[in-house]
Amino acid sequence: MALLEVNSPALIRQFLDLPARLYQNQPNWISPLDPEIEAVFDPAKNTLLARGEAIRWVLTNAAGTVVGRVAAFINRDAEQPDPTLPVGGMGFFECEDDQAAANELFEAARRWLAARGMQAMDGPINFGERDRFWGLLTEGFTEPNYGMFFHQPYYQQLFERYGFELFFRQYTCYREVDTPLHPAFSRAFDTYAQQYPAFQFRHADKRDAEKLAHDFHHVYNLAWANHSGINPMSLDKARELVKQMQPVLDERLLWFAYHNDEPIAFFVSLPELNQMFKHVSRRFGLLAKLHFLWEKRKYQQRRDKKLFGVIFGVVPEWQGKGIESALMVHARAEFMRAGYREIEMNWIGDFNPRMLAVTRSIGARIYKTHVTYRYLFDRERPFERSPIIR
Template sequence: MAAFIDLAWTIYADDPHWVPPLKSEVRGLLTPGKNPFHEHAEHQYFLARRGGKAVGRISAHIDHLAISMPAEQGMGPGTGNFGMFEAMDEATAHALIATAEGWLRERGMTRVLGPISLSIWEEPGLLVKGFDHSPTVMMGHNRPEYRAWIESAGYAPAKQLDTYELDITQEFPPLIQRIVQSGERNERIRIRHVDKSEFDRDAAIILHILNDAWGRNWGFVPITDHEVAHFGKALKPLVFEDLIRIAELDGEPVAFMMTLPDMNEALARLNGTLFPFGWAKLLWWLRKPKVRTMRVPLMGVVQRLQSSRMASQLAFMMIEYIRRDAITHYGATRGEIGWILDDNQGMKAIAEAIESRINRSYVIYQKPL
């Protein structure tokens, strides 16, 4: 397991844009009992060696919640995954992929989607655009060569995921400002902070909206109660009340927006370990982070309001309120929204209306077995 984790430090030794994750976090991700993903999944990890030296790694896994979803939503019966993919060369890449495919085929899988490491809610997709800058918190990074190696192994794109960046120091266009101001005059609308003293309550509200809002999206897999508790505990140090908003309509929560300060700006200096002094640096940073970038990993509006003017208005209001606080309280100058499915016209329209642009693209590949 140590060799499996440590390989990334060899692969990216000369890549200035790779952000070393905390090794303890990677081990927790991979370990049953520490990551509730494993409660509804089975897995096998493979390590490639040449001359005794680790030269590649891959995971093969089957998410039983994913294969219970309708096939038209991207996952579905017979669909297994590969992830945690790293390789020193194309021959190693092909050997690893073939090995993962064999493990999945032996268990009755008829199709592969990947890379997904390990859940669709963690780090899905292969980076194909945006190699010239570092990823934000909870986003992946990989070598540019991987695209050709995976495609030459017989894989074709299944879905593209994009992130959008924008300069948040600039006010939004006049039309968006008027939409926000109109919403502020509407007594039916209330945009509120989350309350950390009622963290479990607000986490449950956000989960309910998320499962409803994203329920028909490509690749959707329900989040279990254990996963909510796990992610909540992991993210709680990054939860700042003014950066996560819940929108209420006539007193009912109908939308939310989660924003996280880019912890990668702090992690980049720790080289994957909290010892001997990394823990103190990270704790100091978490007290009141000053960051360049804020990332919006999750945003949702209940299905009954989707495609309505109200949905757009609530979204613009939450974005604007968080934009103001991100600048005033955290010194942020840049925002990143995503990932967003490349065919999600509603979210793409919102991103384009606030004059953001695609800065990184990820592709999830597929192949029949």
């Protein structure tokens, strides 16, 4: 076998094309778009490359056929809770069912990271935010949501036989939108309805992108920025996210709660984009983009749509006071009017039991499980799982 650094257009094409062959008999596989994979490794599009490093390889057999791929990266902006254990990342792993080949790929990532001072590697993860390309699918081999990988079931053995250990599980939860909510939700709805206009619940207006960015930025930084592994968001970053969402967002899926016009909670969702992208060429050239617009138009007219819950949050001052329950009643009613019948939510780590409890309270159940593994380079060092958020 030969390990080749991906540093030419031909090798990039081999890196991108391997999954199509590996998953040709998996009807639930949906390919990520090639430009979105490439953006991870493009310094002009991934700002982490200004201070971090990334490398990727393909592995070929004696006949010159690509049998595997992997990437390794160092995010120098990532929080390192233990200064004695600097952690790098590996991801974008794909491989035939061959432990020797998998070991070659894992070893390439380990050697490269160790040479740069890392003491462990997490994987498979993304060189970027946790909202995409993060974790190994181990349960629930249904169609993947946009931004997440589908994996071969045998990958779990390849990781664990090499020596990776479970760092945390990632749960994707599902519910049918028309499933009734617990009566406590209606009581919360009534309580806050009686306090109008001090408390208001409404969806975003996509024509006012600046307000959407401000409101999202405000709640996000109060509700999420103190969590481990999550950095505060700048207002410019929030504006950029709104700009990126504009072509695909449905304003009826972007819900906010306000107290005296101050945003105090949000539930941000999008149409599940893979239900459209699965009909479009992964190379996403001009014809594919036009095809996507056609598929989007068709999808908008359906009455059995699926939505994807991107992020949910309540500012600390209002947590546990029923705001999230009242917000969900408002949102659910609008989802149903808009023709959405199913919802899958962005993954929640097993290190976040409070958020898992919230999803259970709305009647959602675990539908898929991904795993983030960690491999300690010092094999004698005691292994510790990701700490629980208290």
